[in-house]
Amino acid sequence: MVYNIFLPETSFFTLHLPIFAENLETGMSLRNVKSLLIAAFSLVIVFFCIPAIAQHEVADSAATEVHAGTEHHEAKEGDFEPGKVIMEHIMDNHDFHIADVNGHPISLPLPIIVYSPQKGISVFMSSKFEHGHASYQGYKLEEGVIKAVNEDGSIDETTKVYDFSLTRNVTQMFLSLIVLVVLLLGVAKKYQQQGAKVAPSGFQNAVEPVIIFIRDEVGKSNLGHKYEKYMPYLLTVFFFILIGNIFGLIPGSANVTGNIAFTTVLGVISFVVIILSTNKHFWAHVFNFPGVPVPVKIILLFVELLGIFTKPFALIIRLFANMVAGHMIITCLVMMIFIFAKLSIGAGIGFAPVSMAFTVFIYVIEVLVAFIQAFIFTNLTAVFIAQAFEGEHEHAEAHH
Amino acid sequence: MQLLTPALGLIFWTFLAFAIVFLILKKFAWKPILAALKERETGIADAIASAEKVKAEIASLKSENEALLTKAREERAILIKEAKEQSDKMIADAKEKAKAEYDRIVADAQAAIAQQKNAALTEVKNQVGALVIEVSEKILRRELANKAEQESYINQLAEVVKLN
Numbered sequence: 001m002v003y004n005i006f007l008p009e010t011s012f013f014t015l016h017l018p019i020f021a022e023n024l025e026t027g028m029s030l031r032n033v034k035s036l037l038i039a040a041f042s043l044v045i046v047f048f049c050i051p052a053i054a055q056h057e058v059a060d061s062a063a064t065e066v067h068a069g070t071e072h073h074e075a076k077e078g079d080f081e082p083g084k085v086i087m088e089h090i091m092d093n094h095d096f097h098i099a100d101v102n103g104h105p106i107s108l109p110l111p112i113i114v115y116s117p118q119k120g121i122s123v124f125m126s127s128k129f130e131h132g133h134a135s136y137q138g139y140k141l142e143e144g145v146i147k148a149v150n151e152d153g154s155i156d157e158t159t160k161v162y163d164f165s166l167t168r169n170v171t172q173m174f175l176s177l178i179v180l181v182v183l184l185l186g187v188a189k190k191y192q193q194q195g196a197k198v199a200p201s202g203f204q205n206a207v208e209p210v211i212i213f214i215r216d217e218v219g220k221s222n223l224g225h226k227y228e229k230y231m232p233y234l235l236t237v238f239f240f241i242l243i244g245n246i247f248g249l250i251p252g253s254a255n256v257t258g259n260i261a262f263t264t265v266l267g268v269i270s271f272v273v274i275i276l277s278t279n280k281h282f283w284a285h286v287f288n289f290p291g292v293p294v295p296v297k298i299i300l301l302f303v304e305l306l307g308i309f310t311k312p313f314a315l316i317i318r319l320f321a322n323m324v325a326g327h328m329i330i331t332c333l334v335m336m337i338f339i340f341a342k343l344s345i346g347a348g349i350g351f352a353p354v355s356m357a358f359t360v361f362i363y364v365i366e367v368l369v370a371f372i373q374a375f376i377f378t379n380l381t382a383v384f385i386a387q388a389f390e391g392e393h394e395h396a397e398a399h400h
Numbered sequence: 401m402q403l404l405t406p407a408l409g410l411i412f413w414t415f416l417a418f419a420i421v422f423l424i425l426k427k428f429a430w431k432p433i434l435a436a437l438k439e440r441e442t443g444i445a446d447a448i449a450s451a452e453k454v455k456a457e458i459a460s461l462k463s464e465n466e467a468l469l470t471k472a473r474e475e476r477a478i479l480i481k482e483a484k485e486q487s488d489k490m491i492a493d494a495k496e497k498a499k500a501e502y503d504r505i506v507a508d509a510q511a512a513i514a515q516q517k518n519a520a521l522t523e524v525k526n527q528v529g530a531l532v533i534e535v536s537e538k539i540l541r542r543e544l545a546n547k548a549e550q551e552s553y554i555n556q557l558a559e560v561v562k563l564n
Contacts (some may be wrong), residue, residue, distance in 0.1 A: 077413055145402075162408060163407070163409045164409045165409055173413070173417055177417055178419070181425065185428055188428055188430075195436070196435075196436040196437070197440065198438040207433075207435075208437070211433060211434075228434075231430060232425065232426040232430040232431075233422070235425070239425075259406075259409075261406035261410035262410060262414050265415045266418070319432035378408070
């Protein structure tokens with residue numbers, strides 16, 4: 001079981017590299033310094049693949065040992081499964097899990113909102129589930145998923161359950177967005193009060209260069225004279241992702257931007273924006289590729305149609321994989337202390353400084369990644385929008 | 401697999417949150433901020449343009465001033481030269497006039513002196529005539545009284561006349 005959980009993680013490490021390589025290749029407005037930083041980061045990831053893979057073996061043996069040792073008295077006390085802990089950190093949850101003390105989880109209950117056609121809407125706190133041990137109002141928490149149960153407590157697969165709960169990710173997203181909106185409205189108020197002639201001060205000074213950077217490097221350089229129309233969307237996407245990334249870096253917080261649902265929504269929105277920006281030229285290009293014979297035109301039709309969907313899909317996967325990988329590396333590094341401690345306490349204590357040094361290093365890089373990924377998502381969206389209405393450069397860019 | 405399957409609830413809430421945040425920020429944050437930034441930038445561009453303009457104006461004004469100054473200098477030199485010439489002429493004129501006046505005065509004085517001299521001479525001549533007449537009268541009267549005495553007297557007178 002532990003092995004199965006670890007397997008996707010290994011694939012993420014390999015997935016991580018081509019994504020960055022692509023970023024490098026796309027590098028439209030990435031300056032040399034940035035490319036260098038990304039290259040350095042990629043190199044670091046390569047280095048980390050080795051200890052990480054080595055760690056899997058250790059983790060496996062440790063886990064099997066633990067399993068063998070605890071087989072008879074079940075998962076009652078201190079059943080240490082690093083894979084489960086890591087996945088719990090990466091994934092969404094119905095309560096804000098803080099720590100386990102003597103096997104009893106300490107967590108903040110969050111509101112559950114469930115709808116099923118048979119039972120209607122039910123709203124209650126997640127503490128009613130008692131961490132999956134109890135059923136409430138005909139629902140039960142099974143491996144992090146809410147399932148309908150019959151009277152006798154068996155799971156009822158026939159009832160469809162629509163889960164709109166304010167999960168860990170949702171609450172954290174709301175919190176971060178409230179902070180974002182309050183901060184930005186404060187800045188906007190300052191602009192309105194002081195007028196344009198006064199030099200910026202305070203937090204205004206921190207936000208203004210970022211806004212100007214997005215406007216000039218993302219908006220103007222990609223979209224040309226049409227940039228003003230897209231600025232509110234591009235700025236919102238950038239700050240939406242950035243604040244999510246930054247809040248995700250707070251120790252113990254949820255991994256919002258590294259959740260596929262979050263990135264899917266942003267990807268779908270940018271897909272809609274891209275499609276709405278298309279012009280006649282773009283579609284003519286897709287359905288009737290100029291200057292090639294008819295059989296090639298048919299092949300290119302599929303290629304171009306596929307291209308329309310791969311663009312937002314790449315955005316979704318890139319952000320998701322980058323954020324998940326960052327969180328995984330950090331949790332893995334911390335977990336290694338406990339894995340070594342399982343072998344012998346001395347090994348655990350001895351490894352702690354090494355692990356902490358790596359963790360701090362990766363953490364600092366993750367701060368960088370938080371900004372870079374927000375920028376890349378915004379920039380690529382702008383590039384795709386520009387392709388949709390420019391037409392002339394479409395062919396050259398689409399096959400990248 | 402749960403990692404790769406997007407959860408419905410999170411999709412719903414994320415979309416809702418994005419929509420609300422987008423609308424709020426668009427209206428209350430991006431609009432004023434972008435407007436202010438644009439205003440500032442155009443303001444700066446205008447200020448630079450007007451500064452350039454003023455600079456060019458100042459440069460042209462400066463060259464104009466310089467031309468004016470050289471012209472003024474030339475004029476001054478001419479004026480000074482003219483003034484000098486005039487003053488020299490005036491001095492020369494005055495000298496000439498003074499000399500003429502002096503000459504005239506001297507001539508007048510000489511004429512007056514000559515006149516006075518003539519008058520004095522005439523008076524002296526008159527007096528000498530009167531004296532001669534008086535002496536002649538006295539002589540004539542004595543002659544009539546005594547012949548000898550008359551003679552001595554005549555001699556005496558002659559002697560006096562000689563002495564004179």
